[in-house]
Structures are given as structure tokens and as C-alpha cells.
Amino acid sequence: MGSVTESIVEALASLNPNVVSFGNEQDAVGDEWIRKAEERLGRCLPTSYKWFLKKYAGGEIGGEEIYSIYGLEFETVRGGDIVYQHILDVKNNPAYSSRVAVAASDFGEVFFFDYLQFADGECPVRLRLPSGEDIPYAADFYEFLYKRILAHTK
Numbered sequence: 001m002g003s004v005t006e007s008i009v010e011a012l013a014s015l016n017p018n019v020v021s022f023g024n025e026q027d028a029v030g031d032e033w034i035r036k037a038e039e040r041l042g043r044c045l046p047t048s049y050k051w052f053l054k055k056y057a058g059g060e061i062g063g064e065e066i067y068s069i070y071g072l073e074f075e076t077v078r079g080g081d082i083v084y085q086h087i088l089d090v091k092n093n094p095a096y097s098s099r100v101a102v103a104a105s106d107f108g109e110v111f112f113f114d115y116l117q118f119a120d121g122e123c124p125v126r127l128r129l130p131s132g133e134d135i136p137y138a139a140d141f142y143e144f145l146y147k148r149i150l151a152h153t154k
Helices: 006-015 031-041 047-056 082-092 094-098 141-152
Strands: 020-022 059-061 064-066 099-104 110-114 125-128 134-138
Touching (some): 006 020, 006 047, 006 141, 031 082, 047 141, 059 141, 064 099, 064 141, 082 094, 082 099, 094 099, 099 141, 110 141, 134 141
Antiparallel strands (some): 020 059, 059 064, 099 110
């Protein structure tokens, strides 16, 4: 697990309202939808990501959507629902079954949980570059959010 915590992410997000547009707890899906998503994905979602879902429901950083759970049937929903995006990814490339995308940049980069390294309730986030190369990006979802916010504040 990384050194970035919930409180660090919350503070950085609140200091950068021009970059961060997150939802709120009132709009978040409940535990039932998180459980459904985990069942459909066939894996537990990282603890740090579940915190994000419960705290903010979803949102954008620098206009780039962070995938969330829309609370609609996964096979029919469109957009940035994490399960829907995973269904599409695996359909287009079965090798992506151990990866769950969490965001994509305007530059064709894709950020994903690497479930080959899932441990203690957390997954590192890796970055797939437009060239197809995968590189480490963040130790967990907290650090991912922190780095994405900083990337858009420069």
C-alpha cells in the first residue's frame, strides 16, 4: 500500500475545485451494487476504490472520468461504468481479464487495476500507453487519485 491516505486525497481535491469534480455520498451506490459489480467482475474491488465510490460516487479529474458504478444493469449501461468498461475490454482483448480499467486520458492512456498483484485488499494501478506498453503508475487507488489531481494542476 502507498503512503497517500484518504485524508490527503480529500484535502487535495478540496484545494483544487477547478480540476476536481467529484460527486457526493448522497449519490453513491450502496453496498448491494458494489457486491453486484464484484460478482460480475469475478474479483473484489480494492478497498481504496470502494472508499472513493462511497465517498464521492464518481467524478472527473481534469475533465477525465474516473470509472464508477452507475447502479444500472451492467450489460446495458453505457459510459464510464467500471463493469461495462471491463466487459468491453475483455470482449476486445481476452488478455485483459486480469486488468480492470479505472480511467482513460485524452491522450489514449488507460489506467487499470492489475489484479495479478492484488494483495491485502489493494491493487496497484498501472498505465497502458498508446504504444501498448504497460508501466507502473500508483501503489493503490489513493495514490492514483493524488497523482492525477497533481497532473492536472500544473
